[in-house]
Amino acid sequence: MKVDPSLCIRCGACVSVCPFDAIDATDGYVAANERCTECGICEKVCPVGAIEVARKKV
Ligand code: SF4
Numbered sequence: 001m002k003v004d005p006s007l008c009i010r011c012g013a014c015v016s017v018c019p020f021d022a023i024d025a026t027d028g029y030v031a032a033n034e035r036c037t038e039c040g041i042c043e044k045v046c047p048v049g050a051i052e053v054a055r056k057k058v
């Protein structure tokens with residue numbers, strides 16, 4: 001997934017909810033690491049819609 005840093009309020013909700021521990025928060029920025037499976041859970045909890053999940057091709 002990708003985070004739009006201009007929208008993110010750094011609430012930490014996505015970091016808490018990710019079941020794969022795939023979101024790193026460093027220096028106030030959040031970003032997905034290589035463990036991200038694009039499951040979409042974080043996208044649902046982000047209060048400001050800053051998260052965009054890549055849709056897997058079928
Ligand atoms: S899409 Fe899923 S695996 Fe990727 S960062 Fe969000 S909650 Fe974690």
Ligand code: SF4
Binds near residue numbers: 009010011049050
């Ligand atoms: S849930 Fe949204 S606003 Fe909160 S830290 Fe994650 S990306 Fe930023």
